[in-house]
Amino acid sequence: MYECCAAQLQCERQQLDQEVNRWKVRWSLMVADKQLKTLLDELNACGSAYPLIQLILTELLTMPATSASCERFFS
Secondary structure (H helix, E strand, C coil): CHHHHHHHHCCCHHHHHHHHHHHHHHHHHCCHHHCCCCHHHHHHHHHHHCHHHHHHHHHHHHCCCCCCHHHHHHC
């Protein structure tokens, strides 16, 4: 994850690892029925407590799901 987002994150890998570990602990302490279901829900919930996770989730949510280049080829 760090390698693909290093330019946007502007942090050391250790910082991201620490934040991911804190985020995992947060998730492990949540009751199953209180866990969020979508990336957007998590993005809204993580706020400023997890700024690197928030940036990664923003990148994932704005990434196109598909590419139309193959369709343009046949048009």
